[in-house]
Amino acid sequence: MLTKFETKSNRVKGLSFHSKRPWILASLHSGVVQLWDYRMGTLIDRFDEHDGPVRGVHFHKSQPLFVSGGDDYKIKVWNYKLHRCLFTLLGHLDYIRTVQFHHENPWIVSASDDHTIRIWNWQSRTCISVLTGHNHYVMCASFHPKEDLVVSASLDQTVRVWDIGALRKKTVSPADDIMRLSQMNTDFFGGVDAVVKYVLEGHDRGVNWASFHPTLPLIVSGADDRQVKIWRMNDTKAWEVDTLRGHMNNVSCVLFHSRQDIIVSNSEDKSIRVWDATKRTGLQTFRREHDRFWILAAHPEINLLAAGHDTGMIVFKLERERPAFSLSGDSLFYVKDRFLRAFEYSTQKDTQLIPIRRPGSNTLNQGPRTLSYSPTENAVLVCSDIDGGSYELYVVPKDSYGRGDMVQEAKRGVGGSAVFVARNRFAVLEKSSNQVLVKNLKNEIVKKSPLPIATDAVFYAGTGNLLCRAEDKVVIFDLQQRIVLGDLQTSFVRYVVWSQDMESVALLSKHSIIIADKKLVHRCTLHETIRVKSGAWDDHGVFIYTTLTHIKYCLPNGDNGIIKTLDVPVYITKIYGNTIFCLDRDGKNRPIIIDSTEYIFKLSLLRKRYDQVMSMIKNSELCGQAMIAYLQQKGFPQVALYFVKDERTRFNLALESGNIEKALESAKKIDEKDHWYRLGVEALRQGNTGIVEYAYQRTKNFERLSFHYLITGNLDKLSKMMKIAEVKNDVMGQFHDALYLGDVRERIKILENAGHLPLAYITASVHGLHDIAERLAGELGDNVPSLPEGRKASLLIPPSPALCAGDWPLLMVSKGIFEGGLDDTGSGAQEDYEEAADADWGEALDIGEVDSIQNGDISMVLEDEHVHEENEEEGGWDLEDLDLPPDADTPKNTQNARSSVFVAPTPGMPVSQIWVQRSSLAAEHAAAGNFDTAMRLLSRQLGIKNFSPLKSLFIDLHMGSQTYLRAFTSAPVISVAVERGWSESASPNVRGPPALVFNFSQLEEKLKVGYKATTAGKFSEALKHFLAILHTIPLIVVETRGEVNEVKELITIVKEYVLGLQMELKRRELKDNPVRQQELAAYFTHCSLQIPHKRLALQNAMTVCFKAQNLSTAAHFARQLLETNPSNENQARTARQVLQAAERNMRDATQLNYDFRNPFVMCGATYVPIYRGQKDVTCPYCSTHFVPAQQGQICNVCDLAVVGSDASGLLCSPSQIR
Amino acid sequence: MAALAGGPDPLFGLRNSFYIGAYQAAINNSEIPNLSPDDVVERDSLVYRSYIALGSYQLVINEIDSSAATPLQAVKLLAWYLSSPENKEMTISSLHEWLEDPAIGNNPVLRLVAGIIFTHEQDYNEALKYTNAGGTMELHALNVQIFLKMHRSDYAEKQLRVMQQIDEDHTLTQLANAWLNLAVGGSKIQEAFLIFQDFSEKYQMTSLILNGKAVCCMHKGEFDEAELLLLEALNKDAKDPETLANLVVCGLHLGKSSSRYLSQLKLSNQDHILVKRASNAEESFDKAVHAFA
DSSP states (O other), rough: OEEEEEESSSSSEEEEEEESSSSEEEEESSSSEEEEETTTTTTOOOOOOOOOOOEEEEOOOSSEEEEETTTOOOEEEEEETTEEEEHHHHHHHSEEEEEOOOOOSEEEEEEEEEEEEEEEEETEEEEEEEEEEOSSSSEEEESSSSSSSSEEEEEESSSEEEEEEHHHHHHHHHHGHHHHHHHHHHHHOOSSSSSEEEEEOOSSSSSEEEEEEESSSSSEEEEEEEEEEEEEEESEEEEEEEEOOOOOSEEEEEEESSSSSSSEETTTTSEEEETTTOOEEEEEEEEEEOOHHHHHEEEEESOOOOETTTTTTEEEESSOOOEEEEEEEEEEEEEEETTEEETTTTTTTTEEEEEOOOTTTTTSSOOOOEEEETTTEEEEEEOGGGGEEEEEEEOOOOOTTTOOOOOOEEEEEEOOOOEETTTTTEEEEEEEEEEEEEEEEOOOOOEEEOOOSOOSSSESTTEEEEEESSSEEEOOOOOOTTEEEEEOOOOOOEEEEEOOOSSSSEEESSSEEEETTTTOOEEEEOOOOOOOOEEEEOOOOOEEESSEEEEEEEOTTEEEEEEEEEEEEEEEEEETTTTTEETTTTSOEEEEEEEHHHHHHHHHHHOOHHHHHHHHHSEEESOOOOHHHHHHHHOOHHTTTTOOOOHHHHHHHHHTTTTHHHHHHHHHOOOOOOHHHHHHHHHHTOOOOHHHHHHHHHHHHOOHHHHHHHHOOOOOHHHHHHHHHHHHHHHHHHHHHHHTTTOHHHHHHHHHTOOOOHHHHHHHHHOOOHHHHHHHHHHHHGOOOOOOOOOOOOOOOOOSSOSSSSSOOOOOOOOOOHHHHHHTTHHHHHHHHHHHHHHHHHHHHHHHHHHHHHHHHHHHHHHHHHHHHHHHHHHHHHHHHHHHHHHOOOOOOOOHHHHHOOOOOOOOHHHHHHHHHHHOHHHHHHHHHHHHHHHHHHHHHBBBBBOOGGHHHHHHHHHEEEEOOSTTTOOEEEEEEEEEEOOTOOOTOOOOOOOOSOOHHHHHHHHHHHHHHTTTHHHHHHHHHHHHHHHHGGGOOOOOHHHHHHHHHHHHHHHHHHHHHHHHHHHOOOOHHHHHHHHHHHHHHHSSHHHHHHHHHHHHHHHHHHTTTTTHHHHHHHHHHTTOOOOOOOHHHHHHHHHHHHHHHHOOOEEEOOOSSEEEEEEEETTTEEEESOOEEEEEEEEEEEEEETSSSTTTSSSSBBBBBBOOOOOOHHHHHH | OOOSOOOTTHHHHHHHHHHHHHHHHHHHTTOOOSHHHHHHHHHHHHHHHHHHHHHHHHHHHHSSOTTOOOHHHHHHHHHHHHHGGGGHHHHHHHHHHHHOOOOTOOOHHHHHHHHHHHHHHOOOOHHHHHHTOSSSSHHHHHHHHHHHTTOOOOHHHHHHHHHHHHTOOOOHHHHHHHHHHHHHHHTTTOOOOOOOHHHHHHSSOOOHHHHHHHHHHHTOOOOOHHHHHHHHHHHTTOOOOOHHHHHHHHHHHTTTTOOHHHHHHHHOOTOOOEEEEHHHHHHHHHHHHHHHO
């Protein structure tokens, strides 16, 4: 049992789940109805209007209503949104035991101690039917979930099933509603709209509870005889099926589980029991120490149950619903029902792999908890809680996906948890001794290693490493080095999710997530009020996780937020861009598309990828107060600026980021004194006098403005200010301005006008304006003030400022990349700043150098000290050396003893020797390095005597037959023989033939190259290629007989070309022998060539003969050329012209040794035709013909074999030998 | 069975780096605090052997003075042997001398060095005389290699079983397993490949590991793949003789010109087995032709 929520209260008598929200109603013996949020664990509301215990309570399926019934005989209908009771239904004459809404009609059924069941219409607020028949308290009554039936249980020891079909018919004809009301009274006793269908007798004591099966025609009941009975019914009758015995006291409530084939009952014996509904055996019992159970409720949609007892209630689940899964590359492996399945993300294909052992049905919660998969071995570890923790190892056969229903015999073992730590190793936690056993795929222990902390589970942490979990911490333990690589204090970690690159790990606890790196260095911690369920890393290093209710993200710095709300809990398995793949509780793979803009944006900001940030600002719809607040908080007011439409916010952000232009823009729009003032302050700070002036003007702050003009030396405006002050009658301002301007007359005038005549007089006289002074003295008369003696007065004129025009040098505001990119203005100014910055850097570097020199000195001093120390140590070492010899004495004897026994094995046979023994193929001998035998073979088979052209081929074959493996450091390398035709199923230790560097396809490629060179007229190059082919063929090995024929064919083709090209080259050498030239050209046409080459040869011969006036022969070639249907129109035209010219004069100027009517072959050495019937000899290899005189010479064409020698023929395939 | 249980091993990383051919890493990470005196000697010998593997023989010869511990002296001897082939008789005679000294003759490092030197001399009987008794994983691994050189994979397999019993997951056991797998061929090639693959996932990629993978690929007939791996290895160490040698072989099979690699190898490492093979082949070809004529 997995308890999800518990309350402490008075005795709970009634319970009801809300169908959509995570709410449960609990009605208490004290008369209170409580509304709880079981997910958050908070009391939402309490309803306290009943007098005495409230025994029945029920939520309406869709309306914000619930109904309650209590010992005050009242049925109350409440609206939980309005927090009040809407109305009360009166009619029962005793305690009310249960109340229930109908699933579609506006009805409530209630059971009461007054022996009746009543059905109420809560819309008309009337009782529409009274079901009488029980002759004791009716303990419960409920509607059938689909049919027009009611089941009731009573202390009269019976369960009754009522047919209310008539009632429904009555309500669907609403025309005579009034009539029905009056009729109701007549039906009141022994009414006909609800009749007893079956009376189920069998319990020996009062029945406390009866309920329908959600889909099958079954009823389950529980009674004071401590028994639970199962009843079946059909259209005509109902009968008892079985009895479940086990409760030690009155059974208070019992119901069928809606999703599993089980029955849940509870009792006053303080236990909840779970029964198998098919086998009718007890599965599990949960006991409480002191509390008798009174009521059970099942959630209508999800797998939750609730039970009420003497001191509160519990909300619980019977089984874990998280499917066990494991991720590997593109595939997800998971367990559904009793099958291991694989889901491929790229194709979204779901395959059933193998059946696995079904957990024994006599226990709950024994299904697979975790999976671990090894991709190379295709092996799966399935861990479950069976036997207090055990694992099963299955190997998935590669080919028989989904076939067969046979459960393969898995390798089993006991252990807290088991995970693969390497391709073919898995670690099993042995809790009792707190050590980990490393096992191989045969389930044999390879290694044992004690764990550094008291561990209750292990997780994968990279190859060879384990993440060990204890109550309050996790450590990463290296199994090979046996050292702790990192540890971290955490709350109890439930799941561990590694990022793809294994650099980051997320540790999921019930209510928190810790992100750490691979050494478990803490990065950030998140706390969630809602249970954390699952998570996965996306490609950008953002951790996406689910809680019960939301999909959320967590950035590397710990910033998190909501991506999406969830209806039902899901388990994230993998993230591909915007698609999140999850498993739901039914084991279905679901892709969920999310909008990743927000977190990608934040991530880009965090990573300072401003280019991305900018493009996102430009292209996507990102806004909202939350984003602005985030940006401000993270110190990016300048970015936030671009999201904001509200001018005040814009203004604030602009000021914050020092963007004075934007602030000015906003200030103009807002146009409020306060904003102008703040703009002025900021502008002054930056030194932007223009804006300062503007701001002062807007705020009509004349004093500041005057002073500003003074400072900036703007005397024109200052004098204007004076005039304004005069107009405004601001004497003091006017005086100030005059003072600033150094305008004495003005000052005097002001003083005079203001009535300060003595002051005006003094001013005038001090500054030597005697005429005015005298005039004033006259006005003052006797009151002329006396001037101090001996002081020389001078006119106070402010010094003119250094800079009069334009702005002052502006304060450097750090302008982000955003402004550069988003504003086109002001980019020039920005460049200046950058230059300045560069200059600074240069200096900084200088400083750094100075530092490093100093450091160097210091370290040198340090080194000196080291040297001293080392010397001292060496003295110590000498002493130890003396001690050493006696220690080492003893083992020497043992070594001697061992070595006397040991006899070194005789060296084995090198692979190359094996090759030689097996083969009669020259190439394989050459590869093995046995050149002499290879030569002998070639000589025997092909009559080859001249090996010098084959030298490099032999050596290449030999070199290519071995690879080099550096094994033990500093020891000589191992050379390893390479074999041909490797396949994964080849058995080891059986030597295959050597791998050869030449193969047939290479020759075919070469042939094409040769053709191309011929076409291009590069004859000597072409000849080289063809000869190379001819030389390689003796060392070719092919597999099939068909290929052997191809090889033989190739010899003929190439031979013809070689011969032809040799003749053509010879012809070109012969400049002064036109007859021989013609002959050779003519012979060339008799070599079997490719059609285009043939055409060229014919054209060539034709031209040569035509030029030599051998028109008849030329005509012959022209005819032949035309017979080939040349595609080249030029060729055809020339041929036709030759033909025409020749026909006019059909004769040859010179006699040629060439009779095309008489079939002949060419001699390969002398290039004379050997006509049919004449004697000839052939080359045993390339089968070129020769005149008999050439017998015993090296073949002129292939340059390998001896003409006319005996040979057994080409052997180039093992298939020829078999 | 000592390996089945035990405390943390401070030299593990260093040893591991050395075995998989990450010599510079071994040298760089040799500053390990709190070592026991024995561990210090082992650490030093590993570091010096790493220098030897990198070809810095003179540094080793200079730094180890006559008062150093036996293992280090043995390492110095190895450096001597490898640095001056012309004086190898002298080196070998002093090696014999030391081996006969009962006080130090049984030192595993000395025996190991003896095994290595005699293997170089192709005197496998003499090498096995000192190494067959085993005692350290390194000696066992060397035994495997010597048996493979003798084409006795049956003995090599027995030796490997011994290693597997001691510690199946030991780096040397895994490596020796891969060597043996390559030598016996067939389906074992794939296993060898997986072993190298595991190493490349677990530890840093070294040219030794890359070469191992490439050799497996070549044996599987996947020469294109092998070439990629070898070029990657060449990027890591442009002078590694095995990389060059294997590139030559690979090039031959791909029909590409590999003469540059060959001449590079000839220049840098004229004693390499491939170079020797090439010159031997030429000689024996000429001899065969001569005999034939």
